[in-house]
Amino acid sequence: MPKRVGMEVSIGASEAVRLANVDAIAAYPITPQTHIVEHLSEFVANGELDAEFIPVESEHSAMSVCCGTSAAGARTFTCTSSQGLALMSEIVFIASAMQLPIVMILANRSLSGPLSIWNDHTDVMLVRDCGWIQAFGENGQEIFDLTLCAFKIAEDHRVLLPFMVNMDGFILSHVIEPIEILDQETVDSFLPVYNPLYRLDPDNPVTMGAFAMPDLYTETKKAQDERLKASLPVIEEIWEEYGKLTGRTYHPVETYKAEGAKTLFVTMGSFGETASTAVDAMREDGEPVGLCKIRLWRPFPFQAFHEAVKGVETLIVIDRATSYGGPGGPVAAEIRSALYTLDTPPKVVDFIAGLAGRDVAPGDYKAMYHRAQEKIASGDIAGYEIYGVRD
Amino acid sequence: MEKLNVYAVRLLPKYEAIAPGHRACQGCAEVLAVRLVGKALGRNTVVACATGCMEIISSPLPTTSWRVPWIHVAFENAAAVASGVEAGLKVLMRKGRIPKKKINILAMGGDGGTADIGLQALSGALERGHNFTYVCYDNEAYMNTGIQRSSSTPFGAATTTSPAGKVKPGQVTWKKNMPEIAVAHNIPYVATACPSYPFDLMEKVKRAAETEGPAYVHVFSVCPTGWRLTPDLAVRAGRLAVETGIFPLYEVVEGKYKLSVEIPKLRPVEDYLKIQGRFRHLTPDLIDKIQERINKDYNKLLAKIRFSEEMS
Numbered sequence: 001m002p003k004r005v006g007m008e009v010s011i012g013a014s015e016a017v018r019l020a021n022v023d024a025i026a027a028y029p030i031t032p033q034t035h036i037v038e039h040l041s042e043f044v045a046n047g048e049l050d051a052e053f054i055p056v057e058s059e060h061s062a063m064s065v066c067c068g069t070s071a072a073g074a075r076t077f078t079c080t081s082s083q084g085l086a087l088m089s090e091i092v093f094i095a096s097a098m099q100l101p102i103v104m105i106l107a108n109r110s111l112s113g114p115l116s117i118w119n120d121h122t123d124v125m126l127v128r129d130c131g132w133i134q135a136f137g138e139n140g141q142e143i144f145d146l147t148l149c150a151f152k153i154a155e156d157h158r159v160l161l162p163f164m165v166n167m168d169g170f171i172l173s174h175v176i177e178p179i180e181i182l183d184q185e186t187v188d189s190f191l192p193v194y195n196p197l198y199r200l201d202p203d204n205p206v207t208m209g210a211f212a213m214p215d216l217y218t219e220t221k222k223a224q225d226e227r228l229k230a231s232l233p234v235i236e237e238i239w240e241e242y243g244k245l246t247g248r249t250y251h252p253v254e255t256y257k258a259e260g261a262k263t264l265f266v267t268m269g270s271f272g273e274t275a276s277t278a279v280d281a282m283r284e285d286g287e288p289v290g291l292c293k294i295r296l297w298r299p300f301p302f303q304a305f306h307e308a309v310k311g312v313e314t315l316i317v318i319d320r321a322t323s324y325g326g327p328g329g330p331v332a333a334e335i336r337s338a339l340y341t342l343d344t345p346p347k348v349v350d351f352i353a354g355l356a357g358r359d360v361a362p363g364d365y366k367a368m369y370h371r372a373q374e375k376i377a378s379g380d381i382a383g384y385e386i387y388g389v390r391d
Numbered sequence: 392m393e394k395l396n397v398y399a400v401r402l403l404p405k406y407e408a409i410a411p412g413h414r415a416c417q418g419c420a421e422v423l424a425v426r427l428v429g430k431a432l433g434r435n436t437v438v439a440c441a442t443g444c445m446e447i448i449s450s451p452l453p454t455t456s457w458r459v460p461w462i463h464v465a466f467e468n469a470a471a472v473a474s475g476v477e478a479g480l481k482v483l484m485r486k487g488r489i490p491k492k493k494i495n496i497l498a499m500g501g502d503g504g505t506a507d508i509g510l511q512a513l514s515g516a517l518e519r520g521h522n523f524t525y526v527c528y529d530n531e532a533y534m535n536t537g538i539q540r541s542s543s544t545p546f547g548a549a550t551t552t553s554p555a556g557k558v559k560p561g562q563v564t565w566k567k568n569m570p571e572i573a574v575a576h577n578i579p580y581v582a583t584a585c586p587s588y589p590f591d592l593m594e595k596v597k598r599a600a601e602t603e604g605p606a607y608v609h610v611f612s613v614c615p616t617g618w619r620l621t622p623d624l625a626v627r628a629g630r631l632a633v634e635t636g637i638f639p640l641y642e643v644v645e646g647k648y649k650l651s652v653e654i655p656k657l658r659p660v661e662d663y664l665k666i667q668g669r670f671r672h673l674t675p676d677l678i679d680k681i682q683e684r685i686n687k688d689y690n691k692l693l694a695k696i697r698f699s700e701e702m703s
Contacts, residue, residue: 023482026475050486052478056471057515064468064512068439068475071462073489074482094464193488200437200460200476202494207455209463216452 002186002246004178009140010035012179013079013105013167016147018049019187020103023074023194026054026065030084031117032169033107037079059084063091063102070100071208073199075151078102081169082109082123089127095162096131097224098209101154101194102162104132105147108269108320109169110356118357119169121268121320124297125330131224133159133231134298136166138272140177143167145248148182148191153238155194159231166297168270170357182246190245232299252301253308254293257283261290263314263372264346265365268294268331271318271354278365289369294331302338309339312346316372318360319352319384328384349375350384358388402590404430408438413456414448418622420629421445421528421612424586425499428526428610431593432495432600434459437476441469441500441509444535445528466500467508470516470525473498477521495600496523502543503533506569517576517605524599524606527569530614538617542567545637546684547677548669550617555672565684573607574643580606581643582651587613587629591640591651598642611638619668631663636689637681647699648692660685 007015014036017025025044027037043049052069056062062078070076080088085106095102110116111123124134133153137143143165150163167173198206212220236252243249256276258264265275272293282289292308292315294301309315319329327333332350339345349372354360368387375381408429415422425445429436438461440446446463449456464472477496483489498516500509505527513525532550533539540553540562549561573581580602584592592610599606611632613625620628632638635658640651660682664670673681 052482061471064471065475068472069479072479074479205460210450212452
């Protein structure tokens with residue numbers, strides 16, 4: 001029987017990669033991703049994981065090597081953060097266009113400048129439109145579960161897309177949490193050996209990464225968009241299957257105390273836990289608030305989101321990245337767009353908070369709730385407010 | 392394949408890794424070199440190709456010229472992609488998921504993709520010791536984007552970003568010595584080659600592929616379009632580059648230098664320069680300056696060869 005063991009979330013994530021029996025790992029060290037690649041290289045060094053560990057000279061090469069191993073037919077994993085993602089971003093976009101089912105954990109960290117190693121979502125928003133499946137985990141267990149599921153989803157022949165598991169840097173990567181680690185037999189029954197549809201094989205030569213002239217480029221992009229959208233039911237199916245196996249079922253959008261709520265906080269990633277605590281306290285005070293957690297960022301689960309916010313008057317979005325001079329944080333901008341077709345959409349108040357590891361405590365949610373009431377009363381809810389700026 | 396210093400068509404393998412019908416310019420010596428490399432390696436080969444002329448002429452969707460498995464990801468990462476292919480095939484063979492057999496891993500790029508933007512990825516791959524062959528097809532500028540200068544463009548050459556003007560004589564820097572950078576990685580095999588010496592090129596590529604560990608072959612690839620010479624002179628220009636000593640053919644096996652084509656007396660470099668439009672603006676004093684530099688570099692190479700002979 002699996003049991004819950006206290007461990008650093010990075011170790012839990014590494015355990016998921018080991019249990020997935022990956023064939024190849026290429027990575028370059030960057031804080032706060034380092035503990036994952038350290039543990040994985042230890043597994044390889046001790047013979048606990050039979051994989052090629054390729055210690056590359058940059059993140060750009062990390063993703064390039066991953067394209068090579070994946071195209072060769074190997075189950076492939078990498079892990080990065082912030083500047084590393086920025087450096088590899090050129091190849092991140094190509095990996096999805098080439099349908100290479102690479103799995104990456106992104107230990108979310110702010111982008112320079114100024115330099116900061118701490119947590120927010122500015123890195124992932126840089127590659128929002130890279131064509132990868134992008135999901136967020138809220139705690140250590142979720143990171144473990146989502147990583148295991150990521151391989152099965154990415155490698156499914158109906159999907160064949162790379163998968164990015166977002167794990168808040170430090171807030172998750174460096175904390176010790178109780179995590180239930182599955183045994184190898186259970187994992188093997190869930191996750192079969194990778195069976196590539198195409199691979200670089202001299203007996204069956206294929207050309208990968210051909211270029212497109214204007215007469216075909218649009219068609220390739222349409223196909224890519226269709227493929228990413230079509231992954232949604234497969235993601236739900238595989239999360240369901242995993243739920244039957246473990247009792248933990250994940251959904252593209254999840255709610256907490258949403259019943260009877262007039263206002264929902266909207267979060268992604270580890271903020272969901274603090275927000276739940278804040279909602280508990282505010283409910284005790286009689287405030288009709290709840291929580292909506294977006295787990296799946298791409299493909300965006302429009303239908304599930306509409307259902308989750310049905311009948312709600314106000315959404316308070318906590319964005320963890322800025323779109324300078326733009327319409328709001330990327331999550332709020334997305335949500336406003338998603339609500340546009342509804343006849344009576346809820347009001348959206350956008351706060352940008354928790355940049356570069358700035359703490360957002362339960363009391364801050366309460367403060368944002370009251371600030372949102374003020375904004376609504378004044379009739380000015382356009383744009384966004386950067387919360388908690390020191391005078 | 393031991394003593395193939397005499398041209399004989401029947402001794403060439405019939406196999407073509409790159410099919411006819413590609414879109415290279417008339418007289419392109421680079422695609423000629425690619426063809427010879429393909430013949431030398433045979434069908435058990437996987438190619439990782441950098442963005443550039445050879446990628447653009449061979450892979451417009453939905454067609455391909457490649458009869459071997461071929462992958463293109465981006466401009467600066469052919470060596471990294473090849474590292475991944477090598478590691479991926481190795482682990483799958485070790486785990487018994489694909490049959491165990493010798494598969495040649497070839498990474499290829501132009502001089503820009505190798506000596507400039509791809510240098511870091513190449514250095515990393517050479518240092519990590521992947522079992523692969525990197526072939527740089529050096530046509531001495533960014534030809535695919537329209538003849539812009541690279542670090543591999545020779546002194547005095549006019550390109551679109553190093554034009555010969557009233558105060559500047561074209562490229563004002565000396566060609567980066569990429570083979571020496573490869574040698575500095577202490578890899579087991581480095582060679583220079585030129586399709587004007589087809590059997591020498593093929594032998595070297597075969598030797599590179601047979602080498603356990605990383606191998607680097609730097610192929611001088613005459614570009615009639617970019618060098619402003621008529622297509623019928625492409626092969627001739629390659630021979631002149633070797634005969635004038637501006638591009639000597641040599642091998643460095645386990646650190647030991649060996650000249651591949653002995654030139655008892657170097658021809659004056661002017662013979663090579665004067666047939667190319669990119670050098671047409673050069674004045675006698677600049678030609679002398681280039682000649683001096685060639686003499687110096689060639690003697691440096693001969694000294695390394697003598698030293699290697701003395702050491703063995």
